Amino acid sequence: MDKIDSTLQVEKIKNHLLAGGERVLEAQPLLLKGVSGSLDAFLVASVLRKEALVICVLPSYEMASYLYSDLSQILGSKNEEHLLLFGATDQHPYDVEQVADNQRLVQRSEVLQRLSKGFKGVLVASADALAEMVPLPETFEKASMSLSIGEILGPELLIELLMEQGFELVTYVQHPGEIARRGGIVDVFSYVGNYPVRFEFFGDELDTIREFDPSNQRSVSRLTQVTIVPNLRQVQKGAHTSLLKHLHRDAVVFIRDLLHVEETANKLFGRAVEVFKRKGEQGDLLLPDELYLDGKHLVEEMKSFRQIHYGSFIGLGHKPYIEIAFRTQPPPDFNGKIHFVRKKVAANHEKGWQTLLLCDSRGQEIRLRELLDPYVSPERLGARSWHQDDDEQEASEEKGLRFMLASLAEGFEWHEIGIALYTDHQIFNRYHRPTVRKQKQRYGGFSLRELINLTPGDFVTHIDYGIGKYEGLQKIEVRGKQQEVVRLVFRDSDVLYVNINALYKLHRYTGKEGHQPKLSKLGTGEWERTRNSTKKKVKDIARDLIKLYAERKKAKGFGFSS
Structure with missing residues (x-):
């Protein structure tokens, strides 16, 4: 990343944005030519180091998802709070019976809330998402x-x-x-x-x-x-505006394929106009231009910010632009041919280039290393593993082959700095799915739905107290407060109340079909001894298996003639 930051082209971008920061409307838009593969994500990340807020506008949600995925890889988990994705609701215009996609509604609400709190980072948005209007900033704040x-x-x-x-x-x-x-x-x-x-x-x-x-x-x-924050569809009964009105004027906007962005907004607005003509007399409906932006108005609103264009430049008009050219190109079509990869790596090495081979997983890295081993000598080409320290990697003066554990959408070859970046899924022509942010850890135990389906008399297991019988839900008073609890009965009619906040400690009993389990006795330590004994047996089995595998590995094999 530091090597990209120090290139002449990136320095030109930063200097131009800095010079135009005080005069947004007078600043000339930048045209970035020759941007291939996932280079756009590296450029956005580089600009973010100097700018507080960067907006990326792409023609489709799929393209936005890929850029968002690439940025999450480049910025890393430490900066995940500085990266947002903004998609359309996918709601058909004026269709009140369509079931809403709650995930998209939550996504849009979170973006508005983060912007209202002074968000700093990168916001990646699709054209149709920006074409759908949102509540005014003051309306959203009042509804929250x-x-x-x-x-x-x-x-x-x-x-x-x-x-x-x-x-x-x-x-x-x-x-x-x-x-x-x-x-x-x-x-x-x-x-x-x-x-x-x-x-x-x-x-x-x-x-x-x-x-x-x-x-x-x-x-x-x-x-x-x-x-x-409530449902934005409920809030949207009042005045509406573009999401861009929620942004600070100092923001920088990256726009990919302006003409396609404009066409996407026009297509959505056109559908709204058609439906309104059919349903306009059926009720008190808002006008299409109160709910959606057409392409012309979306383009006009983006002119309020410093703009950086890349991709196709059709539709940009004759306004003076500043061009910055990159000598990059997409990677060759390897079609899974390892000998072709070997030739390319060797050719790059002869030119003094460094080849970065990105692998989606550790297993894929091991596989590629094994496949390339007969052709490529890691010692000769200075191979570097992804898990080595940055200091160790930078200390090497060799520009050879380096494996990295990362998942970018597309590779590229950059002539000015002598870097060739290839992805394993492109080498083997595999479909690449954008990575999504990992969900927080979920724990085992009952869900409320499973609890409701239990009937009194069913056997359940409490991880701390053992096997008991489920006797239903009950309300009890604890410290002057009514609480809902699960009533469990153990041996000798001992009763245990489990708060619904601790359902994760309960599991449905599983055993031999028709077998009547023995209820545990509370207060005896019986269940604790059973658990410890089971853990010891599991460890003994694991130890025996490891020993068996080690002996198999040491044993000599026998060759058989075919």
Whole structure:
């Protein structure tokens, strides 16, 4: 990355943006020519080092997803909070019966919330996403509800306010837009965040706030303050504007294929106009230009920012631009031919280039190393493994073959700096799926849905106390508060109450069909001894297997004639 930052072309980009920072409307747009493969992601990441906010606009959501995926690899997990993806709702214009894609709604709500909090980083958006208008900044802020520990509100008032904003009252929350109440506990699944939030009241005072996993009710994190964001489709009954109006004027906009961006917005706007002509008389519908931007207006709004164009330059007009050329080209079509890869690596080495071979997984790296080993000598070409320290890699003066564990969409060859970047999926002509941000860890145990399907008398296993019988849900008073618990009965009619926040500790008993398990006895340490004994047996089996595999590896094989 440092090598790319120091190139003449990248320095020109940064200097031009710095010079035009105070005069956005007077700044001449940049045209980046010769940008191949995933080089655009490296350029965006490089510009981000000097700029607080970078917007990337692409013709389709698929292209936006690939760029987002590449940027997540380049910026790394430490900077994941500085990277956002903004997609369209995929909602057909004026189709109130279409089931909404909650994932997209949450995505759009999170972007608006992050922008309202002064987001700094990269926002990757598709053209149709920007063509769909969003609530005005002040409207969105007014519709959002911020709650902190110690506030006097009361569960009844909270439920009433959320239902006015379109939240649905259910027994247990499973999806965004749902709320549930059990005594002084209110669960809310907002349109921002990975998890629903549980509010626990002491009277009318908000006592605790915590995120929880809806599949097993286990607490994920404790919070002191949280913001609840409603469904944007409910908020959009008022005035609307472009997402670009939520951005600071100092932002830099990367635009790929301006003409295609404009055409995508026009296509969406055209569909809205057609439907409105058919349904306009059926009710009080907003006009198409109150819900969508056409291509012309989208292009005009992007002119309020410093622009960097790349890809196709058709439709840019005759406005003066500053051109910066890159001598890059896509990688050759290897078609899975390893001998062709070997020739290319050797040719690159003769020219003094460094070849970077990106592998999607550690297993794929091992496979490629084994395939290239008969043709390429790592010692001669200065091969470097992806897991070596950066200092060790930089200390090497050899410009040879280097394997890296990374998953970019496309490779490229860059002549000015002598780098050839190839991806394993392009070498073997495999489909490459954009990587998505990993979800937070989910734990085992019962989900509420599984719990509801249990019948009294079913056997369950508590990870701390052993095997018991499920006797149903029950409400009990703990420290002056009503709590919903699971009632379990053990040997000698001993009873254990398990709070629904600890469902992750319960599992359905599995054993031989028709076998009646022996109930555990509470307070005897019997279950703990059983667990320890089982763990010891598992370790013994694992040790025996390792020993067996080691003996097999040392044993000599026998060759048989065919």
